[in-house]
Amino acid sequence: MKKLSFISVLSLIVSLHLLSCNDVPPTKVTEPRQTVTYPEKKEMYLMTDRPPQLETPLKIFRQDITPNEYFFVRWHMSQIVTRIDIDTFRLYVEGAVQKPLALSMNDLKTKFTADSIVALAICAGNSRSTFTPRVPGTQWANGSMGNAKWKGVRLKDILKMAGANEKAVDVSFQGLDRPPLPSMPAFIKSLSMNHAMEDEILVAYEMNGQPLPMLNGYPLKLIVPGWYATYWIGALSNINVMVDSFHGFWMAKAYQIPKEPGINESPDNLAKATVPINKIMMHSIFVEPEVDAPLTANKPCQVEGLAFTDGTAIKKVEISTDDGKTWIETKLDAEIGKYSWRRWRYNWTPTAKGTYHLKVRATDVAGNTQPEKQWNRSGYGRGFIECIDVTVN
Amino acid sequence: MSPNIKHVLLILIAGALFAVACKKKAEPAQTPEAPEPAAVHSFSVNGSVREMNIGLENPKFPEGEGRSEFMSYCAMCHSLKYITMQPSFPRKVWEAEVTKMVVKYKAPIDSVTCKKITDYLVAIKSVKE
Structure with missing residues (x-):
């Protein structure tokens, strides 16, 4: 009796064990960056396909104006x-408004x-993949930005034609894209009436002399110079003037940053008060050489990059080839707008072989310079000093 | 039921389980899959009408508990590349993301399914805290 019960229980245990061993734990998934050629676009990095998000290869930033076929793409709604x-x-x-319009x-x-402006469009989450610790969201490197010449109509002229109430508080903007489910909040952003009435806010129908690519918001895109591209509504179709404050999801709940300046907080001490993201943080990047580029000792290297702000003039851009111990002023190209x-350049001849940690930092005319460290839970508004490694052989 | 019959039954069940387990082990290795055809896109301008079509990707996911829930529920609103492009995160980050989908973006996913999806995300893309 005892033998039989022992064998039976043992058999059961062995069988069950064998079964569970067959359910091998799934392997980890790692997704390498994939290049795609989407409608009206040339080779770009695929971040997501539905809705589409495409990143510009860094080498395209050697051009002052980002061509339409390489301009980054970012939609929020899958329809x-x-x-x-x-x-x-x-x-x-x-x-x-006194007179609703259907233009x-x-x-x-x-x-x-018509009016036109050269303005940088930059995703709020540009460079998110460089935050430490890593944060969830679209894992952009530096390529979700683009510099273009936008031509269109001043928003203030449209609002004047409609006889917008001068006491209006907010103006909201929506495009033709739609959420995947009715329960999901539609993508609607707003600007204050004062901001909307500034000369620089455009409703653009041309991008670099051409109609906008459909992936960049054909036929109309809202241009909000100096502010992150979350406000630059694509396929703009509805403008709504409001006498009350707008508290839509994509203004009040999403795209929040710490209230204190600097878009900075720490993982163990998250900011309690938040505000909607707004102005572009001053930042500077390397365009050449690219990360891990092989360089040759005693051969001159044309180091080059970009610096940008919310419209505040840049005073200087400096680089360091010794991991921040010493800084050298670079040569700035003339201001485009x-x-x-703004492009910066430095002719560098490394003399010793080895790996170099190159850094770059911008300083504006108000004397503000970039911080060494910065982080926030959403990976927004990168402004901390960029460091890249290059190898000299 | 007499003790004898009980034991026989137990051995029979064990035997059946053993047989199934062995069968699983004996399955031949999967043949490599043919490469997925590249997604096809199009764009046309006909008079006043512009039209485009974007072909979607079809990423593969490892077998595991929660895989089917992950592939169906998450894909209701967006492609699964939203997940595959992420680095590996600790469990608490994945939990917060799944919660965000339900609470903020109103995804219709019950709490049991949320747990299954989170467990699968942890299985395929996690780091220890």
């Missing part, structure tokens, strides 16, 4: 615009004076 009939398209201006593309091109990025 993106895939078809536009420009003859029936209308831009609606509604809410606290056609022809109206925008003939009833208003107040809201354009």
Whole structure:
């Protein structure tokens, strides 16, 4: 009796063990960066396909103006615009206005004076993959930004034509994209009425002399120079003037940054008070040489990069080839425009072989310079000094 | 039931389990899959109409508990590349992300399924804290 029960229990245990061993723990997934060629685009890095997010290869930033076919793509809602009939398209201006408008593309091109501006579009989460510790979100390197010449109509002229209430508080903006589920908040952003009435805010119908690529918001894109691109609504179709404050999800809940300046907090001490993200943080990057680029001792290397702000003028950009011990002032290219990025250059001849930690930092005319460290839970507004490793043989 | 029959039954069950386990082990190694065709996209301009189509990716995921929940629920609103492009995170980060999908973005996923999805994410993409 005892023998039988012992064997039976043992058999059971062995069998069960064998079964569980067969359920081998799944392997870890690692996804290498993939290059794709999307409609109206050349080779770019695929971050996501639905909705699409594409990153610009760093080498494209050797050009002052980012070509449309390499301009970064970022949509929030999976029901993106895939078809536009420009003859029936209308831009609606509604809410606290004397005369609601339904403007056609022809109206925008003939009833208003055109204006243009060169301005940097930069995703709030650009460089997120460089934060330590890592944070979830779109894992951009430095390529979710682009410098373009935007042409269109001043938003203030459109609001004036509609007879917008001068006592209005906020103006909201929505494009033609739609959320995947009705329960998900639609992508609507807002600006204060004062901000919306500034000369620089444009409703653009041209990007670098061409209609916008559909992936960048054809036919219209809101241009908010000096502010992060989350406000630069693509496929803009609805403008709503409000006498009350707008508290939509994508303003009040998403895209929050610590209230204190610097877009900075620590993982064990997260900021209690937050505000909607707004102005572009001053930052500077290397464009050449690229990370891990092989260089040759005693051969001159044209070190080059970009610096940008919220429109505040840049005083200087310095680099360090000894991990921040000493700093050398670089040569700045002439300013392209107040809201354009600015190229810096330095001719460097490394003499000794080895690995170098190169750093770059910008200083503005108000005397502010970049911090060594910065972090926030969402990976927004990178402004801390960039360091890249290069090897000299 | 007499003790004898009980024991026989137990051995029979054990035997059946053993047989199933052995069968699983004996399955031949999977043949390598043919490479996925590249996603196809298109763009056209016909008079006043512009139209584009974006072909979607089809990433593969390892077998494991929660895989089917992960592949179906998460893909309701966005492609799974949102997850595959992430680095490995500790469990608490994945938990917070799944919670965010339900609480902030109103994903219709019950708490039992959330746990299954979180466990799968941890299985395929986690680091110890």
